[in-house]
Amino acid sequence: MRILVIDDEPQIRRALKMGLERNDYQVGLAGSGEEGLDKMATEPFDLVVLDLAMPGMDGFDVCKQIRSWSQIPILVLSVRDSEEDKIKALDCGADDYLTKPFGVGELLARTRAIIRRAKSSEASSSSPIFNEGNLQVDFDKRIVTISGDTVHLTPKEYDLLQMMINNTNRVLTHRQLLTKVWGLEYAEDHHSLRVHVANLRNKIESDPTRPKLIQTETRIGYRFVSSVS
Amino acid sequence: MRILVIDDEPQIRRALKMGLERNDYQVGLAGSGEEGLDKMATEPFDLVVLDLAMPGMDGFDVCKQIRSWSQIPILVLSVRDSEEDKIKALDCGADDYLTKPFGVGELLARTRAIIRRAKSSEASSSSPIFNEGNLQVDFDKRIVTISGDTVHLTPKEYDLLQMMINNTNRVLTHRQLLTKVWGLEYAEDHHSLRVHVANLRNKIESDPTRPKLIQTETRIGYRFVSSVS
């Protein structure tokens, strides 16, 4: 398992390298965003650990760059614990967020969790049929059935569901959903999103007042939860 | 197996080249639509990977251009995964659609799938007789009977029905139907399509006001539904 650490502070780089290598990860180091992107283009990695605060290209930019062509898991580090930064980082495509200072144990735990998630989603992305409890989605035929009965979804509802399932167990921010399903120009229209999510819940949740599949992450977005994934 | 990557972002070109070459594909690169078409004219390729968003000639245009003289498989990349873009790309002749960000694993899987499909389609044939309820279609003799009585279909109506039956239970977009039955230049003429579908329904549906066989998917297209499939 290969991990790329992008951080401008040499001490942190060294500390992370030691902590990770002691747990049998192979570690690559980069002292700036540019150097990090360069290394990614030439060597394969399985996870990126990325500091937000860096001179020159900051973590948000690096994150966006990486996300423009790769789905590699990204774990963001920051000294600030503001919700705003968290949302911004997730909007840029980060998978998880860790506030400095943190223990090596927590870093390792989150690393394992992220990698596990990435693996399961890669396996499920190739199959055209999705199955979770009594919900079944045939992406090839565009058919959604709930415990056997087919359910009719409107185009927007179907797009939403597909995007959520493709990111199972991961938080999708309002902005991510809106820009992907509606388009860039609708990024701020949270109201429409809520209505559509509500309609979708009414169609696929067994108890729409207590949603199990589509959970809301207040002030951030929504998350599609699945045990089998 | 030779693959041509057409993308304006150097970072992505490099990443794709590495990921593909690591799996024993030969890779050619082009930084614009024009350059891509140029390369295709001088070198032979087996697959084109094409970015939708590019300055100058965009992916849709490139796709149409290629399709005007070649049947080479095309895999389209895009940042949006809206159904609208997907449909538009597929209607321009693309074979598959991949939303950024994506993992190299998924790209490879789809690449294999496309190439496999391209190979098998050369030697494909449909069964000569189709049966569903009281509708019976003999593709060999080109005869349609409804509960025993033969029904006369006009050429367009027959082509439509055949295409729908060949994709039973799958949604076919308006443009897919139009381009396949009428030709590329009629892709936008939704009106004619509706009239023909209505006529077809009047001939093969037992209750044309409540169609069971040909169902409409609003804003998307039509779907031929069959239990026996």
Added chain:
DNA sequence: CAATTTTTGATACCAGGTTGACGACCAAAA
């Protein structure tokens, strides 16, 4: 030319999408 097929025009209708109003809920501030 006549017959059939296809396209086009006109019109009524309906589903999906958007918007606004309202209440529930939570947390921070007074």
Added chain:
DNA sequence: TTTTGGTCGTCAACCTGGTATCAAAAATTG
């Protein structure tokens, strides 16, 4: 404790644009 501001969920009205249908005109065919 009460107030206040913000987010979320729900309902319903409204509007747009897609859809069905009929009929007439145009094109095609033999």
